[in-house]
Amino acid sequence: MTDAAAEGVIARIATLRAELRDDSTFVATPTPRLSWTVETDEPGWRQASAELRSGDESVHLEADESVLVDWPFAPLTAGETREVRVRVAAASGTETDWSAPITIVAGFLDDGAWVAEPIGLADPSRPAQPALVRTSFTVDGAVRRATLYYTVLGVAEPELNGIRVDDDVLAPGWTSYRDRLVHETVDVTALVRDGENVLGATLAGGWYTEQYGFFQFADRVYGDQPSLLAQLQVEYADGRSQVVATGDGDGEGWRALGDGTVVDSGIYAGEHAELRRAVAVEGWSAPGFDASAWPEARRGASARAGYEHVPVPEARIAPPVRRIAELPVAEVLESPSGATILDFGQNLVGRLRLRVSGPAGTRLTLRHAEVLEHGELSLRPLRNAAATDELELAGDGVEVWEPRFTFHGFRYASIEGWPGAFDPADVTAVVIASDLPRTGWFDSSHELLDRLHENVVWGMRGNFLAIPTDCPQRDERFGWTGDIQVFAPTASFLADCDAFLTSWLRDLALEQRRAGGVVPLVVPAALPSLGIGDGVAAWGDAATIVPWVLYERFGDLGVLRDAYPSMRDWVDTVLAVTDAKGLWTGAMQLGDWLDPDAPPDKPGKAKVDGDLVASAYLARSLRIVADAAQLLGEPGDQSRYAALAEHTRAAFVDEYVTPAGRMMNDAPTAYALALGFDLVTDAAQRTALAARLADLVRERGYRIATGFVGTPLVADALVDAGHRATAERLLLQTECPSWLYSVTMGATTVWERWDSLLPDGSVNPGEMTSFNHYALGAVADWLHRTVAGLAPEAPGYRRLRIAPRPLAALEHARASHRTPYGAASVAWRREGDAVVVVAEVPPNSDAVVDLPGLEPVVVGSGRHEWRFTEAPDAASSRPLSLDSPTAAIIDDHEAYRTLLDTLATHDEARADAVRIDTVWSEGRTLRQALMFTPPVVLDDIERALAELD
Structure with a gap:
């Protein structure tokens, strides 16, 4: 018996999962990687070996790794089901029991097995017309398993024998339709029955038929009508199999009707439903319904030029969009014009669910907005997005209705036409988002700071919807690459978004390939006419930075391996247009977008030069590609890109940094880039640059002077150089522009502009004014890593960094994160002149501890506590007078x-x-x-x- 066992140490497998999802048994690869966590009361617990079992197969691994471990068994075949369990032993001799088994199902089809074709309305009466499609088929024996694979050029809700097959919303989401479709995989065994069966779906255009563009130039990009591609695989107990697929003509054949209860639906426009139509189609997706009068369905996609090819769908790797929360009405308001306005107390993304009764034909109109202006809904920021839902009642008692194929960004909604007395309990706001598990939390003694962090969480929740979008409310909602590039570290702390962003990176690589190496400003590339030429710095650099962040935060070397060709192509594309010095100059750049000094109608007019931003990002991306090449075993690439990175870095210093430590472009973002990207390596120059940055921040009255590019970097640049008090004043500033200004103005999400709402309560007159953008919320990553002090020291938090830098105005702060190895946290509090730090390090990891005044140490897993005393603040300059500085x-x-x-x-x-x-x-x-x-x-x-x- 080991010493640990003799002392009664208990260790158990807490979690076991396959690949990157917790919400489904289906996996998208024949060789899903496995991850597990351990719970134990043994300090410093470290895995020494693991044993994995699947059926009669058992594999022993002499290894300490427990995150994204390569699949040790024979590859899964399409549709195969395995049960897997694990047990591990520690270096101390402690052993766990076998874990509870997890079921893993291969949710993909064999190559060549996808036979479904697009179907839809054969003779639509208008563009983007919603439709019902159905077919019937016969089951003639005991069924062992039935699996539905489906995807849509548009969005859909499939039904089998009158029952929804899943609870997904806006399935299957938005991908780069020319090159990539994802299919859902659903076990529908419990829904099939002996004899006649009906498979059907309600279709709407969603992102596929939306009109994209700005001002009056919006047009459809992908297609004019939605189409369903579905394939039902029925496996009988006697070994037979049956395939029912769209376009195959099996049984009754596929029929389509354009007169369902959803009259019209659009992402931007909203949805119109006519509930009286339900009578004519009652039971339409169940056996016994006579659909002989329905027209035969169209075969083939209703696609625009260039989008006729329909790629073979691949299995989903990211969680789908689902309903994740509900909020009641917080207050009922009456506007000056007499409108009934509902306030939900939170800017959210979703739609309204109504419970209402009234005469047949009663029409209710719902409009949505993020803020009020002069007591009315502020609709101007929505631009071309009507964001209006309309409902016509059937008149047969209490009717419950919620839009199905649209979403809105709103805190306020007006309701027109409500029959009878209005009861706010009859309206609920349904929050929808990609169903990503929450993994990160922060709190402190500062109420406004905590609200800011909560605003960041809500902003991410609303904009991580199928893809990482810029905003959820106006006629945009695109996957802007620059926004997620700066926000990815924060996102990776707050939620398990590895699979979500990995999926999006696949679309990025495909769109980039079509563009000859240039990364589009938005992915999917629904704005082909932007004319970005050879790419835009900070936006295109999402190709290198987002995969690197996923590697750093999740330990996911696989995403680097998959993304590496895209990463390399991006820097090679930029290198082809650099000048003789190795700098990226002269191109169209967005630069430090939305610098607070930029005029409302010129958001790119920043204090820092766009060429400086471009060259800084080129050096950064070259360094990342070199580091990725080393990890992936590409020594030739590693040496080449490392040399190029150093060449551009040195050229940047020669061009933009004076020997005395001043930036030629004397703007905060310039200094933050030079310091944050380690472009300046000389210690004396770095000290001078940081001092000048601190001076610039103070000269501005500790108000923000940076845009999208500089904002995520400025606090780190200050604190790393010893200017913590300056960073604190900047963070806790409430005057406009500042992070907390929006909080004092009642914001419940992060705004696009520092002054989206002006101090007088009016909406910023600029054309772009969103109240739900996450880019400027990237400061939350600094709150986690520095203010609270919890950061990854090694990829995937295999080693943590515990290094809080307490702010003088705070009495306590705490960050907790569900790392790939388990729960970790750092909390500090003041006790008199001392600061007490308490940390939890998960099993099978350790932590480097770096506290003010103490020598750095490395500790193992378990609970730890330290105490230190900080030097007092600088002496006061009082007495003060008119002659004081x-x-x-x-x-x-x-x-x-x-x-x-x-x-x-x-x-x-x-x-x-x-x-x-x-x-x-x-x-x-x-x-x-x-x-x-x-x-x-x-x-x-x-x-x-x-x-x-």
């Missing part, structure tokens, strides 16, 4: 408020101008900043400053 005023929060409050008693506009226009620096006095201020006002300010303690 403006820097001393802004750095003393009480003095700063005293100055502005005193000015406001005389002239509020003057106080606001001083707040916005003053350069808060060591070399300018307050008296100089208040030039032309009346003497009586100056006297009051002098007196107020002198009275400070």
